[in-house]
Amino acid sequence: MFAVDKFKxxxxxxxxxxxxxxxxxxxxGYGITIGNAFRRILLSSTEGAAITxxxxxxxxxxYSTVPGVLDDVLNIILKLKQLAFKCYSTxxxxxxxxxxxxxxxxxxxxxxxxxxxxxxxxxxxxxxxEASAKLNIEIVVEQGVGYHASDESxxxxxxxxxxxxxxxxxxxxxxxxxxxxxxQQTDLDEIILTIKxxxxxxxxxxxxxxxxxxxxxxxxxxxxxxGVAEEEQVVEEAxxxxxxxxxxxxxxxxxxxxxxxxxxxxxxxxxxxxxxxxGKTVEEIMEIRGLGKKSVEELIDIMKSYKLDIKD
Numbered sequence: 042m043f044a045v046d047k048f049k050x051x052x053x054x055x056x057x058x059x060x061x062x063x064x065x066x067x068x069x070g071y072g073i074t075i076g077n078a079f080r081r082i083l084l085s086s087t088e089g090a091a092i093t094x095x096x097x098x099x100x101x102x103x104y105s106t107v108p109g110v111l112d113d114v115l116n117i118i119l120k121l122k123q124l125a126f127k128c129y130s131t132x133x134x135x136x137x138x139x140x141x142x143x144x145x146x147x148x149x150x151x152x153x154x155x156x157x158x159x160x161x162x163x164x165x166x167x168x169x170x171e172a173s174a175k176l177n178i179e180i181v182v183e184q185g186v187g188y189h190a191s192d193e194s195x196x197x198x199x200x201x202x203x204x205x206x207x208x209x210x211x212x213x214x215x216x217x218x219x220x221x222x223x224x225q226q227t228d229l230d231e232i233i234l235t236i237k238x239x240x241x242x243x244x245x246x247x248x249x250x251x252x253x254x255x256x257x258x259x260x261x262x263x264x265x266x267x268g269v270a271e272e273e274q275v276v277e278e279a280x281x282x283x284x285x286x287x288x289x290x291x292x293x294x295x296x297x298x299x300x301x302x303x304x305x306x307x308x309x310x311x312x313x314x315x316x317x318x319x320g321k322t323v324e325e326i327m328e329i330r331g332l333g334k335k336s337v338e339e340l341i342d343i344m345k346s347y348k349l350d351i352k353d
Contacts, residue, residue: 047223052245058237060244065231066221072230076216081237082251083214085187090128090157090241091206092121093185093196098177101201109174112167117178118204120166124148125210125239126182130156138178144169146176157182160240184208199203211247213237292316292347306331313351323351 054061058076067075084332091302095118099107102114112120128134137152146169148162169176185208195203236244263269268279292315294307310329312318318326327337344351 053233055243055245058109058240058244059235060248061233061235062245062248063219063233066223066229067232069230072218072232076218076232076234078255079232079234079248080214080216082254083211083247084209087209087211087242087247087250088184088186089208089210089239090126090182090184091208092118092126092180092204093119093133093183093189093192093206094181094201094203095180096200096202098175098200100202101200107174107176109169109171110167110176111170114202117167118202119178120164121178122204122207123161123164124151125160125241126183126212127158127160128182128240131184132156133181133183136180138166138176138180140169140170141175143172143174151180158221158241197207210238210242211236212239248334297343299343300336300339303332303336306336307340315344315347317336318344319349320352326351334335 048064050064050211051062052060057165065072065256088103090279097107097114099105100114102191103118104113105205106113107219110117120209134154136154136157138146138150139152140146140150146166148159148166149163150166151159151162153159159176168174183206187207187209188267189208190204191205195201214234216235217233219231219233220227221229223229236246236248238244238247279340294304294313297304306329307318313328321335323341326332326340332340341351
């Protein structure tokens with residue numbers, strides 16, 4: 042398995058609403074699996090704000106029309122849903138759109154609360170075509186995650202029109218897999234991830250959200266399968282690593298109680314640790330310069346005592 046301490050993260054491009062990043066390298070085949078997981082989390086599980094209902098004065102339902110207004114209520118709602126909201130409160134926020142006279146209505150005409158911002162107020166909502174025309178709308182904005190179908194129970198309140206809501210600030214996610222290498226390994230995967238948001242949240246911020254979600258899911262999965270909590274596992278892995286490093290240090294050629302001739306021959310031939318000889322055949326060991334039959338036998342015996350493999 043490829044060592045996880047080799048992972049690197051790079052920012053390739055960042056501008057308003059668009060970010061391009063690379064991370065890896067991963068073992069071959071892991072790029073698609075991890076890239077697809079991040080794509081799904083980014084599109085379905087990042088937090089944002091959206092309209093959940095509207096109330097249009099003089100309209101009983103979304104198929105109604107308002108005198109002197111160019112669009113019917115359904116089309117007005119569709120245009121309102123194009124607005125990108127940022128909400129700082131966990132409570133629903135009621136915004137007001139109250140306009141009259143002949144004019145083009147945009148997001149700038151919406152009266153916001155202190156807890157709400159609009160990233161694209163230039164969006165055109167409709168047009169009042171007569172001097173006597175009036176348009177009064179109450180807009181409810183809430184925080185949420187992913188996509189929610191409209192809550193039809195809200196229709197019990199007279200004049201309230203429920204709206205299906207896409208809370209995710211992420212508009213598009215594309216990932217590509219490129220070849221990467223580390224040393225002699227040339228078949229590794231590197232993920233190139235491009236994220237487009239609605240401008241309310243920076244791409245790096247939603248990537249941070251997705252990473253935290255990914256970490257929580259995988260950590261809980263590990264706990265469920267192994268029965269070992271994440272903290273315990275980290276301590277256990279660190280302990281095992283310390284033991285391995287300690288054992289490896291104990292196998293340094295100059296620290297082993299070998300004969301002077303054997304020690305001198307191995308160090309002169311470039312071997313610093315006994316593990317450097319693991320996997321060699323008896324013939325290969327015999328070819329080490331300066332080793333006689335007795336030294337070879339001594340070396341094989343000590344390798345076996347440390348359970349280091351020697352090929353026949």
